[in-house]
Amino acid sequence: MDSVEESYSGVMPKDRRPPGPAPRAAPDGLDEVDRELVRLLAADGRMPNNALAEAAGIAPSTCLMRVRSLRDRGVIRGFHADVDLGALGQPLQALVAVRIGAHSRDEINRFRTKVPGLPGVLSLFHVSGANDYLLHVSAASPDALREFVLDHLTADPAVVHAETSLIFEHVRGASGA
């Protein structure tokens, strides 16, 4: 069911390009090997370089060079431990939808800058739609959560509304984070 080209007598011209994606070199400069390395490191960020090289089918020295290049280009931003917050005494997680009033750009920027540093803040999403921001936070108890929302969000002059949803379960997807 293959090798139709074998019936053709001579050597194929090297610029033969059947329709479809090229085998290597995607538009953003990442080839298949790079993508595989990224995929593997997203799954296990502590995989040793030689194991990584073998899994990707390249030499260890080449693999090291590739990974460094990926870090330098910002494709890989860093490596982080995935921590069970429950084991750290933060068994509660919540998503807080925050609506911002019609304030000055500076005021909004101040909010955007301070929030990621607040204790328990896991992620800050700036989103389209009825709400402006969505905060992913962890807390030690319902009281601590309430206190966090009241003290840092509701009390903030930029915030006109904050709506908290408890997270019953959080599952990481297969694609990255």
Place this chain on the structure above:
Amino acid sequence: MDSVEESYSGVMPKDRRPPGPAPRAAPDGLDEVDRELVRLLAADGRMPNNALAEAAGIAPSTCLMRVRSLRDRGVIRGFHADVDLGALGQPLQALVAVRIGAHSRDEINRFRTKVPGLPGVLSLFHVSGANDYLLHVSAASPDALREFVLDHLTADPAVVHAETSLIFEHVRGASGA
């Protein structure tokens, strides 16, 4: 504003326990060193063991043992590379709020099981409130995002409503993920 106990003349009995957290051994079995190791590895998952040991004030061999214990106990679930999805050709991110109809437990479970494996799914949150699930997804283009929502969410028999919000910006908080 401290050391009220210093005014007390003699040596403190060793079983003195003023109200408040003990200096070591939290209720969940994690002492201060463990917490520091977790914090450091959450910030940089590839920090070398000897540097980690020095930062935590313990010997490298002890450090290795502590980290292994943390992994074995599930406090540290794993290590992952933080990938710039834009560099991988997925410049769009969105949050999709999904409402589930009154279906059988099996139907809901099927949805919950299939979603994390769908291409582009970064996280699945099961939340309280008007919506049942919130999906954090990435996509290559607006068309790809629309296609994803229509094919995998709207078309799913368990789903009665799906509302997509584009993510303009996503900032990681200081506390973990």
Place this chain on the structure above:
DNA sequence: AGTGAAAAGCGCGCTTC
């Protein structure tokens, strides 16, 4: 349980193809 020294394995430079 924590530490220190010794052995094994890895990271990472340089050189060659």
Place this chain on the structure above:
DNA sequence: GAAGCGCGCTTTTCACT
């Protein structure tokens, strides 16, 4: 741009405190 070699360092094990 990719692979092989070699040194230096890190990781990891083991006996000891």
